[in-house]
Amino acid sequence: MPDPGNSTPARPSAWCQVWRLPAATVVALTFVDQLTKYAIVVSETLARQEIVQVIPGFFRIVHVRNPGAVWGIFSNQTQVLSVISLVVFVAILAMFPRFVNGFIERGIAMSLILSGILGNLIDRILRGSVVDFLSFYYKRWEWPSFNVADSCICIGVGIYLISCWTRNEGKVADDQQAPATGS
Numbered sequence: 708m709p710d711p712g713n714s715t716p717a718r719p720s721a722w723c724q725v726w727r728l729p730a731a732t733v734v735a736l737t738f739v740d741q742l743t744k745y746a747i748v749v750s751e752t753l754a755r756q757e758i759v760q761v762i763p764g765f766f767r768i769v770h771v772r773n774p775g776a777v778w779g780i781f782s783n784q785t786q787v788l789s790v791i792s793l794v795v796f797v798a799i800l801a802m803f804p805r806f807v808n809g810f811i812e813r814g815i816a817m818s819l820i821l822s823g824i825l826g827n828l829i830d831r832i833l834r835g836s837v838v839d840f841l842s843f844y845y846k847r848w849e850w851p852s853f854n855v856a857d858s859c860i861c862i863g864v865g866i867y868l869i870s871c872w873t874r875n876e877g878k879v880a881d882d883q884q885a886p887a888t889g890s
Contacts, residue, residue: 729803729817733825736822736823737826737856741826743840747840748770753768756770764846766842766844767844769840771839772837773837777857785836789831799824803817813870818863820860820863822856822863823856823863826856827854840852841853
């Protein structure tokens with residue numbers, strides 16, 4: 708029971724402090740991913756296999772179903788990919804503090820990766836395939852279509868790698884160091 712004479716507000720548990728921002732990020736980005744995919748799925752224009760040119764000669768919106776992983780590998784292995792996604796998602800959750808190691812950018816990176824995994828996992832479970840819709844191209848060159856979840860994973864991995872290359876692993880992040888005691 709809190710002491711009524713103590714005016715110091717209760718501090719959230721360490722668990723809440725570690726997970727507040729990542730949880731909000733995962734929920735928000737997974738929502739955006741699913742909302743954009745839903746818009747593509749219900750679009751009458753895209754249901755007729757039409758393409759929406761956004762920037763002619765460079766960027767268009769399409770409706771592609773990917774029953775595999777990146778670039779269509781492991782095509783029609785939805786159940787296997789779902790299990791792998793779930794295992795990786797749980798492993799990242801379990802090892803989150805170790806992956807982050809006190810560095811905020813790594814927390815953001817892992818949150819992005821978790822968002823992407825969850826967004827595509829939801830598609831595999833609910834739709835049987837992943838909905839891709841962003842298509843970049845130039846003349847005869849075309850990058851494989853992708854979605855918000857894929858973008859989250861790629862950006863998250865990029866941030867994490869840059870952090871690992873530029874940060875000294877032997878030093879605890881500044882925000883995790885013990886406060887100096889002064890008298």
